[in-house]
Amino acid sequence: MSFHIEVITILLNGLQQGAIYVLLAVGLSIILGTLKFVNFAHGALYLIGTYAGLLLALDVNLTSGLLAEWGYGQLGLGLGYIPALFLVPVVVFVVGLAMERLVVEPFKNRPDTDQILVTFGLAIIVQELFRAMFGSGSLPFSQPTWAQGAPSVPFLSAIPISQWRYYVIGITAVLVLIVYLLVEYTDFGLVVRAGTRDPEMVELLGIRLSRPYLLVFGIGAALAGVAGVVGGPLNPVNPTIGNEILVPAFLTVVIGGVGSIAGAVLGGTLFGITQAILVSTYSAWAQVGLYAIAAIVLLLRPQGLLGEEEVAP
Amino acid sequence: MSDEPATAAETGEETPADVPGVFTLYGNELKTLIATAIVLALFPFVFARMPVVSDVLQGYQSLTTLILIWGIFALGFDLLLGYTGLLSFGHAAFWGSAAYGAGVFSQHVTGSPVLMVVAGTLVAVLLAWVLGFLSLRRGGIYFAILTLAFAQMLFYMASSPLAFITDGENGFTGVETAELFGMIPLEEDLPSILGELLGTTLYAFVAVLTLLCIALAYRILQSPYGMVFRAIRENEQRAKFVGLNVWRYKLMSFVLSGLFAGIAGSLFTIHGSYVPLSSLYWTESGEVVIMTVLGGTGSLFGPIIGAGLYLYVENIVSGFDTVGPFWHLILGLVFVITIWTFPRGIWGFFQDVRDYITGGDDQ
Numbered sequence: 001m002s003f004h005i006e007v008i009t010i011l012l013n014g015l016q017q018g019a020i021y022v023l024l025a026v027g028l029s030i031i032l033g034t035l036k037f038v039n040f041a042h043g044a045l046y047l048i049g050t051y052a053g054l055l056l057a058l059d060v061n062l063t064s065g066l067l068a069e070w071g072y073g074q075l076g077l078g079l080g081y082i083p084a085l086f087l088v089p090v091v092v093f094v095v096g097l098a099m100e101r102l103v104v105e106p107f108k109n110r111p112d113t114d115q116i117l118v119t120f121g122l123a124i125i126v127q128e129l130f131r132a133m134f135g136s137g138s139l140p141f142s143q144p145t146w147a148q149g150a151p152s153v154p155f156l157s158a159i160p161i162s163q164w165r166y167y168v169i170g171i172t173a174v175l176v177l178i179v180y181l182l183v184e185y186t187d188f189g190l191v192v193r194a195g196t197r198d199p200e201m202v203e204l205l206g207i208r209l210s211r212p213y214l215l216v217f218g219i220g221a222a223l224a225g226v227a228g229v230v231g232g233p234l235n236p237v238n239p240t241i242g243n244e245i246l247v248p249a250f251l252t253v254v255i256g257g258v259g260s261i262a263g264a265v266l267g268g269t270l271f272g273i274t275q276a277i278l279v280s281t282y283s284a285w286a287q288v289g290l291y292a293i294a295a296i297v298l299l300l301r302p303q304g305l306l307g308e309e310e311v312a313p
Numbered sequence: 314m315s316d317e318p319a320t321a322a323e324t325g326e327e328t329p330a331d332v333p334g335v336f337t338l339y340g341n342e343l344k345t346l347i348a349t350a351i352v353l354a355l356f357p358f359v360f361a362r363m364p365v366v367s368d369v370l371q372g373y374q375s376l377t378t379l380i381l382i383w384g385i386f387a388l389g390f391d392l393l394l395g396y397t398g399l400l401s402f403g404h405a406a407f408w409g410s411a412a413y414g415a416g417v418f419s420q421h422v423t424g425s426p427v428l429m430v431v432a433g434t435l436v437a438v439l440l441a442w443v444l445g446f447l448s449l450r451r452g453g454i455y456f457a458i459l460t461l462a463f464a465q466m467l468f469y470m471a472s473s474p475l476a477f478i479t480d481g482e483n484g485f486t487g488v489e490t491a492e493l494f495g496m497i498p499l500e501e502d503l504p505s506i507l508g509e510l511l512g513t514t515l516y517a518f519v520a521v522l523t524l525l526c527i528a529l530a531y532r533i534l535q536s537p538y539g540m541v542f543r544a545i546r547e548n549e550q551r552a553k554f555v556g557l558n559v560w561r562y563k564l565m566s567f568v569l570s571g572l573f574a575g576i577a578g579s580l581f582t583i584h585g586s587y588v589p590l591s592s593l594y595w596t597e598s599g600e601v602v603i604m605t606v607l608g609g610t611g612s613l614f615g616p617i618i619g620a621g622l623y624l625y626v627e628n629i630v631s632g633f634d635t636v637g638p639f640w641h642l643i644l645g646l647v648f649v650i651t652i653w654t655f656p657r658g659i660w661g662f663f664q665d666v667r668d669y670i671t672g673g674d675d676q
Binding site: 038106112113116117118120121122124125128129131243247250251254284285287288291292294298302 | 398447463472476596638641644646653
C-alpha cells in the first residue's frame with residue numbers, strides 16, 4: 001500500500017471515529033448549554049440506540065440473559081438497516097422526552113453534583129438492565145452486506161475502508177448541519193438561545209421555555225441514538241459500551257466548549273483523527289494521547305477551543 | 314455546630330499559650346474513638362463467627378478487612394464530597410496508584426506492611442497534589458469531568474505504555490508482603506481471645522489504621538481547618554470574601570482525601586496480594602461515589618457504613634440464587650432512590666430517627 005493511501009485511510013478512519021464522538025458531543029453540548037443539565041446517562045442513550053438498532057435491523061439469537069431464559073431467544077424484527085436508521089432516532093427521542101420530564105425536570109433546581117449522581121445511577125441501571133435482559137456477552141451486529149467493502153467509485157475503491165464508514169461520516173455531517181441550522185436560523189432556535197442567555201427574561205416575555213427545553217433534550221437524545229445505531233456495527237455490542245464511550249464524549253464537549261456545536265465538531269474530529277494516527281503508529285499510546293490532548297487544551301484554554309469565556313459561578 | 318474551635322484558633326495566633334496541643338481533645342473525641350474501637354473489635358466476631366448472627370449474615374473474615382479498607386477510602390472521599398462539596402470522579406487514580414505503588418515497592422524494596430503503606434500513600438499524595446492542582450482550575454461539573462479524564466489517562470498509561478512496571482492487562486502479581494514488624498505473619502490468626510474477636514493479624518493491622526484514619530478525619534473536621542471546608546461547601550464566594558484562600562483549602566482537601574485513598578489502596582494490595590488493572594478504571598471511582606452517597610455524605614461514619622453495605626451486596630447477596638445475578642442493578646436502583654428521596658443517606662436516616670426519639674436537641 002502506498003504511503004498516501006495509508007495516510008488517507010488513517011484520516012478517514014479518524015473522521016469516522018470522530019463522527020461518533022461528534023454525534024454524542026453535540027447532543028451533550030446543547031443539553032448542557034441550554035438546560036444546564038449534566039447528563040452522565042448520555043452513554044446509556046447510546047446503548048439504547050445500539051440495541052434498538054440491532055433488534056430492529058436484524059434477527060438476533062440470544063444465548064444468555066433473562067429474555068433467552070423466558071423463551072424469547074429469537075428476537076428482532078429483521079426490518080433491515082435503512083428502516084432501523086430512521087426508527088431508532090424516533091425511539092430514543094421518545095426515551096429522551098420521558099427522561100426530560102421524569103428526571104431532568106425534578107432535578108433542575110438541585111445542585112450540579114446531584115444531577116451528576118442521579119444520571120450516573122441511571123446509567124448503571126440501564127447498563128445492568130440490558131445485561132440482565134440480553135446477557136453480558138457481545139452480540140453480533142455486522143455491517144450490512146451492501147455497505148461492506150470499498151465503494152466502487154474510481155478513486156475511493158483503492159482505499160481499504162468499508163462503505164459503512166463513509167455513510168457514518170455523511171449521516172453525521174447532515175444531522176449536525178440540520179441541528180446547527182435549527183438552532184441558529186429558526187424561531188425555535190432563537191427561543192432556545194435566548195433561554196440560554198437569560199431564562200427569566202424570556203419567560204417574563206410570555207414564552208414558555210419548558211417545551212423548547214423538552215425538545216432540545218429529545219434532539220440530543222436522538223443524536224445519541226443515531227450514534228448508537230451507526231456505531232454499533234463498527235464495534236463489539238455489549239452492555240458496557242455506553243459507559244465506555246461516555247468519557248471521551250464528555251471530553252469532546254469540554255475541549256470544544258460547552259454549548260458550541262462547532263466546538264463539538266472540532267473537538268470530535270480532533271479526537272478521532274488523533275486516535276487513528278496513534279493507533280497506526282504508537283498504538284500503546286492511542287488512548288493516553290486522547291486524554292493528554294484534553295488536558296493540554298483545558299490547561300491552556302479552560303473554556304474550551306471555541307467556548308466563550310464563562311462567568312464565574 | 315459551635316464556633317468555639319474557630320475562636321480558639323483566632324486568639325491562638327496572638328497568644329501561643331492558647332493553641333490547643335496535639336493531645337487536647339476536641340468535643341466528643343475520646344467518646345467517639347472509644348466507641349469506634351469497640352465496634353471495630355467486635356465486628357469480625359459478630360460478622361464471621363458469632364453463632365446465629367454470622368450464619369444469617371453469611372459473613373466471613375476476609376470481607377471484614379475489605380470493608381474497613383473501602384471504608385477508609387470512602388471516608389477520605391467524603392472529606393472532599395461531603396465536607397468541601399467537590400465531586401471527584403477520578404479517585405480511582407489515587408486508590409489504584411497507591412495499590413501499584415505499594416505492590417512495586419514490596420517487590421523491589423521491602424515487603425514490610427508498614428513501609429508498603431507509607432510508600433503507596435506517598436505516591437497517592439504526590440499524585441493528588443498534581444492532579445488537584447490541575448483539576449481545581451475549574452469548578453462544578455468541569456472538576457468532575459477533569460478528574461475523570463486524568464484518572465482515565467492514568468488507567469490507559471498503566472494498561473500499555475507502563476506495562477513494563479504494571480504488567481498491563483494481567484494486573485500486578487509480584488506483590489511480596491513480609492511479616493508485620495519482621496515477625497508476625499499477617500494471614501495467621503491472633504492468639505486466644507484476640508483471635509476469636511479479631512481473627513487475623515491483617516484485620517488487626519487494618520483496624521488500627523482505620524481507627525487512626527477516623528481519629529485524623531475527626532480532628533480535621535472539628536478543627537478550624539475543617540470549618541473552612543464546610544464554609545466553602547456552603548458558600549464559596551462568601552468564604553472568599555471573608556479573606557480565606559479558597560483555592561488553597563480546596564487543594565488541601567483534595568490532597569487529604571488522596572491521602573486516605575492512598576492508605577486504603579496500599580492496604581488493598583496487602584489484603585489481596587494482587588493489583589488488578591481495573592483498580593484504576595473509572596468504575597472504581599464510581600463505586601466509592603456510590604458507597605459515600607449511600608452511607609451519607611457529610612458524616613464521619615456514613616461512608617464506612619455505605620462501604621460495608623456495598624461490599625456486602627457485592628460479595629454475599631450476589632451469591633443468592635434469586636436476586637444474586639442482579640446485585641449491581643439493585644445497588645443502582647437503591648442509589649438512585651437514595652439521591653432522589655433521601656440525599657443524606659443511611660446516616661442521615663439514623664440521625665432523623667435519633668432526633669425523633671430524643672426530640673432533636675442533641676444537635
